[in-house]
């Protein structure tokens with residue numbers, strides 16, 4: 001059977017374990033040898049005990065757990081060709097020519113580069129006498145399937161990334177808790193949520209917590225936002241509301257592209273309205289804890305589909321990313337999705353918010 005390895009890379013997210021489990025079990029079911037690569041690309045570069053064969057029971061009791069049991073890291077060595085050469089050697093040692101990479105766009109881009117270079121890396125290893133001609137021939141093609149694990153939901157091509165739903169559950173628990181105490185004291189709360197340059201978590205958090213105002217990077221507020229914010233808060237209070245909730249994405253900016261922080265917002269509220277105001281920064285709580293049912297199912301489906309894609313891959317098959325389209329698991333060209341995700345970032349960098357939003361919406 002084929003040699004498949006699965007690894008998680010970049011920031012962790014809930015549901016990654018479900019995906020790892022599905023890759024291992026689907027792989028074994030189809031007669032493959034399945035390996036874990038621990039600590040992401042770093043484990044691939046370091047080899048040794050970081051690359052171990054998995055069996056059916058090594059993924060028992062992990063679907064419930066947050067994070068990733070095989071570890072994740074941001075790896076500098078893999079950015080260098082020398083590092084990638086070492087990684088290639090460690091894979092060939094074990095006969096691994098199929099990779100399931102679970103991570104964000106950076107991790108998926110790294111995998112694509114690795115695949116493009118694969119032939120050169122093998123030639124270099126052959127020239128160094130590290131591998132034989134026979135090994136060179138047997139392992140000549142590297143196939144890749146990507147899964148997007150991130151709480152940010154910032155990847156083009158998939159409706160939901162693995163972890164987003166669980167992060168929203170964490171956020172909702174927190175906003176519900178905050179609302180009850182805010183109500184008692186007639187306070188205003190500013191809640192900062194994660195998402196990097198994506199406002200998805202903030203937007204859904206605002207909708208589900210009945211927030212009065214939300215700051216997201218994709219729809220930057222005009223420079224006179226303090227007036228608009230104060231007017232809205234006053235309007236709600238005079239309609240009888242005892243509290244105000246403001247959600248701010250960590251990547252919030254104004255139309256000039258300047259960051260807006262929770263502290264900036266607090267200052268506006270306190271200086272203009274003299275409201276009793278507190279800030280809650282949710283931080284990594286959002287990325288921890290058990291995965292939701294949705295993320296367990298999503299991770300499982302995506303993991304199984306990734307193995308099927310690798311089984312069907314031929315010499316010239318382009319790497320794919322397994323995406324959710326409506327309720328379907330679909331395979332999309334990895335690099336097109338990465339390119340589009342980068343185009344969103346580019347549009348935002350040049351303050352073309354409309355373009356960014358329309359690009360992000362298209363799969």
Ligand code: F6P
Nearest residue numbers: 011150151152194195196250287
């Ligand atoms: O991409 C996931 C994420 O949690 C972002 O929402 C956040 O900006 C970032 O990672 C935090 O990174 P770190 O875990 O390195 O502090």
